[in-house]
Amino acid sequence: MPDKLPTRIRSPLLARLRTGEAVQAVAEDLGVPVREVFRAARTDTRLPLALAGVDPDSAETVGIIGRADYIRLLALGASPSLASQILFDGAGQANTWRSEQPAFAAACDTVTAATVQRAERRPSRFTPERRRLFLEHLRAGMATTKAAAEVGITSATVYQRRRRDPDFAAAMDRATATRSTPEPADAATDAQWTASYQHLAAHGVLRQAALAAGIRPETVYDRRRSDPDFAKLTDHLRLQDEPAP
The missing domain is CATH 1.10.10 (Arc Repressor Mutant, subunit A)
Structure with missing residues (x-):
């Protein structure tokens, strides 16, 4: 039996454990070995609470x-x-x-x-050779997401590396500044930017806000690098529901 209990067993098991019945007796009545119940409790958060005598629905x-x-x-x-x-x-x-x-x-x-x-x-998949090819793609005018895909990584990997590695961040900036077919900073309409701001204020995730408004995430990231006021605005919207220090 897999670690997850089927609903026909899990539901009555939780209901009876909630009333204080012993797990051994309930498991026997339901035809499931006790060890399977304990195995399921490793990944089913409500089950160990019920086993401990706590109502998981309070x-x-x-x-x-x-x-x-x-x-x-x-x-x-x-x-x-x-x-x-x-x-x-x-x-x-x-x-x-x-x-x-x-x-x-x-x-x-x-x-x-x-x-x-x-x-x-962990060994990084973003090897020096992949970084070299990625930067070449940027200089050739390729967008960040596409350049990342071309070398077999995700854009998230790129931006994680950028945050941790100032030298790589500088290399990215140089590559995008000298790209042969630069992407215009105003690639999105005012209505799209407004929609992205609203989504960002509500959910706090920059990439999702861009996608929800029909803007490519790399367009947002490029604008943040080149426009300090825009970076401050998006940081404010993204963090506005966090508690004050």
Whole structure:
């Protein structure tokens, strides 16, 4: 049997555990080995709570589950913004918890730091040869996303490298400044920019805001590099629902 319990077993199992019945007796009645219940509890957040005698549907417990799932996603390598989008449709809930619960904030920071360190120890797919080819594609006029795809990586990998490596960031800037067919900074209409601002203020994710407004993300990133006022505006919109320090 896979780790995940089928609904026909999981639903009555949770219902009976909630009333205080012993897991051994319930599992036997449902025809499932107890060890399978414990295996399922490794990935089913509500199940270990029920096993511990806690109602998984109470308001307090729903918050516990949300925080546990958020930290789990961070541990798996998701960024805070991505984890928030997956679980809460935005960063507001996680930021509220962080501001109200210092222990939760500390746990998030610890897990995120450990995940970053683990990622930095992994061999990078963005090898020196791929970086060279990527920069050549940029100089030839290719957009960032397409240039990344041409060398077998994602644009996210490019921007992660850019944030960590000032020399690479400078090389990118030089390549885009000298590209043979530069992409115009005003490639999007005013209406598209307005739509992207609204989406960014609501959800806090720059790439998603661009795509929702029909703007290529690399257009936004290029404009942020060349227009400090635009960079400040998008940072303000992206972070406005975060708690004040």
